Amino acid sequence: MDRMIRTLWKQWDSDSPKEKKIVIGVIAGSYLSYRAGKLLHHYYKKYENNQKIRRKQEECRESKEKLEEFLMEKKSLRTISREAVQRIVSLPFNDLQTELQSGKITAVEVLHAYQIKALEVDKLTNCITEVIWEAEEIALSRDLNANKKGPLHGIPISLKESYMIPGYDCTAGLAFYLDKPAEQENVLVQVLKQAGAVPFVRTNIPQGMMTYECSNPIHGITGNPHDPNRIPGGSSGGEAALIAGGGSILGFGSDIGGSLRIPAHMCGCCSLKPTVGRLSDKGQNDFGTGQTLVNATPGPMAAEVDTLVSCMKCLLVPKMFHLDPAVSPVLFRNEIYEEKRKLNIGFYVDDGSLKSNPACQRAVLEVKAMLESQGHTLIPFEPVDISKMTELFIKATFADGGYSFVDILSTDQVDPTISNTIMAFKMPKWLYKMVVMVGRLLTKDHMMTVFGNSFLGVKSITEYWDLALEIEEYKTEFLKKWRDNKLDAMICPGFAYTAIPHGTVQYLTSGVTYTILYNLLNYPAGTLKVTNVKQQDIDNFKDYPSNTYTEKLVKENCKDSVGLPVGVQFVGLPYQEELKLTLQVMDRLIRPFWKPDEDRNRSAKILCGVVAAVYISNQGKTKLSKAQLEEHLKGKEISTNTIKRILSLSFKELQAELQSGKLSAVDVLNVYQIKALEVDKRTNCITELVQDSEERAKQLDSDRKKGPLYGIPVSIKETYTMPGYPCTGGMMFHFDEK
Numbered sequence: 027m028d029r030m031i032r033t034l035w036k037q038w039d040s041d042s043p044k045e046k047k048i049v050i051g052v053i054a055g056s057y058l059s060y061r062a063g064k065l066l067h068h069y070y071k072k073y074e075n076n077q078k079i080r081r082k083q084e085e086c087r088e089s090k091e092k093l094e095e096f097l098m099e100k101k102s103l104r105t106i107s108r109e110a111v112q113r114i115v116s117l118p119f120n121d122l123q124t125e126l127q128s129g130k131i132t133a134v135e136v137l138h139a140y141q142i143k144a145l146e147v148d149k150l151t152n153c154i155t156e157v158i159w160e161a162e163e164i165a166l167s168r169d170l171n172a173n174k175k176g177p178l179h180g181i182p183i184s185l186k187e188s189y190m191i192p193g194y195d196c197t198a199g200l201a202f203y204l205d206k207p208a209e210q211e212n213v214l215v216q217v218l219k220q221a222g223a224v225p226f227v228r229t230n231i232p233q234g235m236m237t238y239e240c241s242n243p244i245h246g247i248t249g250n251p252h253d254p255n256r257i258p259g260g261s262s263g264g265e266a267a268l269i270a271g272g273g274s275i276l277g278f279g280s281d282i283g284g285s286l287r288i289p290a291h292m293c294g295c296c297s298l299k300p301t302v303g304r305l306s307d308k309g310q311n312d313f314g315t316g317q318t319l320v321n322a323t324p325g326p327m328a329a330e331v332d333t334l335v336s337c338m339k340c341l342l343v344p345k346m347f348h349l350d351p352a353v354s355p356v357l358f359r360n361e362i363y364e365e366k367r368k369l370n371i372g373f374y375v376d377d378g379s380l381k382s383n384p385a386c387q388r389a390v391l392e393v394k395a396m397l398e399s400q401g402h403t404l405i406p407f408e409p410v411d412i413s414k415m416t417e418l419f420i421k422a423t424f425a426d427g428g429y430s431f432v433d434i435l436s437t438d439q440v441d442p443t444i445s446n447t448i449m450a451f452k453m454p455k456w457l458y459k460m461v462v463m464v465g466r467l468l469t470k471d472h473m474m475t476v477f478g479n480s481f482l483g484v485k486s487i488t489e490y491w492d493l494a495l496e497i498e499e500y501k502t503e504f505l506k507k508w509r510d511n512k513l514d515a516m517i518c519p520g521f522a523y524t525a526i527p528h529g530t531v532q533y534l535t536s537g538v539t540y541t542i543l544y545n546l547l548n549y550p551a552g553t554l555k556v557t558n559v560k561q562q563d564i565d566n567f568k569d570y571p572s573n574t575y576t577e578k579l580v581k582e583n584c585k586d587s588v589g590l591p592v593g594v595q596f597v598g599l600p601y602q603e604e605l606k607l608t609l610q611v612m613d614r615l616i617r618p619f620w621k622p623d624e625d626r627n628r629s630a631k632i633l634c635g636v637v638a639a640v641y642i643s644n645q646g647k648t649k650l651s652k653a654q655l656e657e658h659l660k661g662k663e664i665s666t667n668t669i670k671r672i673l674s675l676s677f678k679e680l681q682a683e684l685q686s687g688k689l690s691a692v693d694v695l696n697v698y699q700i701k702a703l704e705v706d707k708r709t710n711c712i713t714e715l716v717q718d719s720e721e722r723a724k725q726l727d728s729d730r731k732k733g734p735l736y737g738i739p740v741s742i743k744e745t746y747t748m749p750g751y752p753c754t755g756g757m758m759f760h761f762d763e764k
């Protein structure tokens with residue numbers, strides 16, 4: 027390289043002034059043409075995207091009009107009367123299911139009734155993006171094959187725009203994805219169709235799906251069915267508006283920060299955000315792929331909890347496990363769903379960042395009273411450091427400092443609902459930091475700094491790894507607090523406030539702490555509408571703080587909210603969806619039944635509990651050393667024959683002799699300790715002895731209940747955490763961490 031530069035330099039030196047001018051001209055010309063080409067390409071792309079958006083808008087409008095004409099024809103032919111539509115769309119899910127199963131109504135009739143109602147709701151809220159044309163054919167085939175009825179036979183379902191259906195664009199509100207129709211069908215849609223469901227409409231989302239205002243330049247703004255001037259929440263806002271308006275009985279959305287729960291709370295329906303990995307996410311528009319610290323999950327939305335239950339039963343089936351082997355093959359566990367016992371339920375109305383508004387507080391307190399009246403114990407709970415949690419969540423989900431959003435939007439129309447954020451992402455970092463500082467001073471809201479600084483993302487892989495570690499530590503601390511309080515479940519506000527007017531979300535992001543917490547933790551959470559805002563809630567704003575700009579905004583934007591729906595979140599430990607699904611609030615009984623799960627280090631704990639594990643070196647510290655253990659074992663005078671015999675037993679034989687009582691846990695432990703010490707002398711394989719293994723073995727021998735691993739000694743890799751033992755990974759750094 028050096029030589030090349032020297033040669034070029036020499037060449038340049040020997041060039042005449044005219045030659046130099048030519049070289050400079052060529053370089054400058056090439057650079058300018060390159061820049062001009064780029065600019066031209068940029069503006070051409072912008073023009074092309076605008077054209078694509080216009081075409082798509084036209085296409086979607088026409089598809090709705092065509093459907094309306096088609097349905098009008100049916101109505102004028104009296105194949106479907108207004109009364110029939112009204113009757114069908116007012117049937118509760120279970121009744122609709124029964125009538126479809128018995129053949130009292132046909133799949134086509136139900137489809138037409140819901141199409142009519144959905145178009146009505148759409149006129150009020152603009153919640154539908156596109157009509158699914160194949161619905162008619164699917165419904166017809168359901169009726170023709172009525173002898174083979176799946177559990178969802180003939181049930182029309184609505185899908186968030188991000189669910190892939192072959193032939194349809196999945197845009198997430200971004201022009202970049204226009205004219206790129208999906209080829210594969212979303213896995214959940216395949217499973218639902220196999221169960222007999224009829225997908226019939228697609229619903230609106232926010233641009234980029236990372237905010238809770240439902241608006242984008244392609245499909246426009248979705249309104250709340252209770253007040254179209256207010257937001258329906260997001261990102262699954264189109265779904266919630268449609269369901270709460272009565273235009274769909276079962277819908278599907280997704281959630282990485284509250285997208286299933288915020289809209290259910292704001293529109294007044296219910297939703298379930300399952301544990302990530304319980305339902306397949308194959309076939310979602312995966313914009314943002316690559317970020318795996320906090321993951322999105324799909325989930326159902328409905329008017330009633332029963333519908334969510336039936337839906338989960340239909341989804342947790344071998345077909346889904348086959349189509350997506352990455353999901354945990356856990357079927358719907360009826361035993362948890364049916365279990366009836368009194369629970370310890372944590373609750374809070376204030377998460378320590380932004381106090382929830384009076385209506386949201388009352389909703390939680392009313393559910394608390396209801397649960398107490400049924401004999402459950404309600405325990406006040408303070409979530410662990412919400413500022414830290416927010417920092418971790420935002421840093422993880424915007425780890426690239428918003429780069430991918432800025433990039434994908436560079437030739438797109440930016441929706442006004444996210445334009446400030448996008449502008450902030452584009453600022454030079456020093457300017458951005460100053461804006462955050464000034465913002466903090468003006469708003470007097472410390473969360474401004476937390477959100478603001480976290481949107482800068484991470485600077486290096488090391489920082490990303492540290493972030494991953496901090497998230498794990500946060501999860502551990504939260505779980506410890508949950509366990510210390512002996513909780514089975516938790517109730518908390520559905521959000522910090524009820525539906526706010528359009529255009530206010532960019533100034534009111536703080537409310538999301540109530541939902542993002544359970545995405546960071548990956549705890550399943552359901553939201554259910556439990557009440558409506560009353561005048562007393564508005565009056566109670568007198569006791570709501572007004573110290574920060576955010577608090578003032580909450581007051582300002584909620585003052586005319588009487589009648590709006592209010593939800594509550596029901597949270598459980600990972601993989602306990604069945605428990606939450608049993609929650610039925612208000613006019614129905616709340617029946618949360620719970621089965622506690624083990625914690626993160628469950629494998630080590632279970633094994634130690636069952637067995638009486640072995641080994642250790644304590645490097646001359648106060649603990650029992652290898653030499654002392656050897657002495658102790660010698661004193662037991664175990665015969666060579668016994669040692670040989672026990673060691674020669676296969677796992678199954680050993681298990682059988684322990685279970686039958688022919689061998690005791692202590693016998694087996696001692697023999698394996700002798701052998702392990704012998705192997706250690708040759709290989710230095712043991713790091714430390716588990717000090718109380720013999721006591722554990724004795725205790726197991728005296729217990730009458732025998733687990734399947736009763737008495738089996740196990741060795742444990744040094745990195746498995748056990749209280750009192752350092753997990754060093756071979757590094758001094760961790761030596762004092764026990």
Ligand SMILES: CCCCCCCC/C=C\CCCCCCCC(=O)NCC(=O)O
Nearest residue numbers: 234235236237261280281282283284285447
């Ligand atoms: C496209 C850029 C958007 C920038 C908007 C920034 C405002 C972000 C404030 C807080 C972040 C928390 C987001 C919470 C909304 C939840 C959205 C969600 O869950 N989406 C996932 C999905 O739809 O699957």
